[in-house]
Amino acid sequence: MIRMQSSILEIKSLLGNEELEKIDKLLSGITFEDGKKTATGAAKEAKTNLQAQGSNARRDIQQLILGAISKNSLIRASAMPKAVLPPIISKYNNGMNYGWHTDSPIMTIEYTIRVDLSITVFLSDPATYTGGELEIEMPGGNVLYKLNKGGAIIYPTTKLHRVRPVTDGERVAAVTWMQSLVKDTAQREILFQLQSLQEAIAAKDLSGPENIALLQVYSNLVRMWTDL
Secondary structure, three states, rough: OEEOOOEHHHHHHOOOHHHHHHHHHHHHOOEEEEHHHHHHHHHHHHHOEEEOOOOOOHHHHHHHHHHHHHOOOHHHHOOOOOEEOOOOOEEEOOOEEHHHHOOOOOOOOOEEEEEEEEEEEHHHHHHHHEOOOOOEEEOOOOEEEEEOOOOOEEOOOOOOOOOEEEEOOOOOEEEEEEEEEOOHHHHHHHHHHHHHHHHHHHHOOOOOHHHHHHHHHHHHHHHHHHOO
């Protein structure tokens, strides 16, 4: 399922049950360290969490999440990924949080990308912890997200955001970043709306003039706006 709200993409089930079961088993063999070690600038002072150390288990989790992102047709249509960084696996215990911050515009985790979109994948059952909501600052008022296990939020990296303090239990999540083929948020939204409309019309009349015209407009805008 999908919900878009003011440039934020909510995917209810990015990861399926089989993938989540594998991740749970892998997490049991991972060692976590102070998350401040990977933060930079002002974010270093805002960050209080634990982060998975390098291991085969961590790499396997990263590959499962990257695979789910790459296979998701809604992400391809709305975010138009060019590159996605290997996810960071984070853990928040009682009292831990990540204060208000903006993610870096350029990031390097094995390779370097321009960061257009941030992704949070929830790996804990929300009933097992209190607090820990992802809060994103929006013009119409801040929005809070605490999705079911396997759900994901994708949002423009330009947005201020934070993880609210966990007051009980344990919150585990994966975070990663994406460079889009179309770096402008408004342009991506237009393309997604056009493609959704075109697909709805095509379902009724594949060879009709309206569908052909919309395909032409969509293709020309992608050609105009794509950054390869």
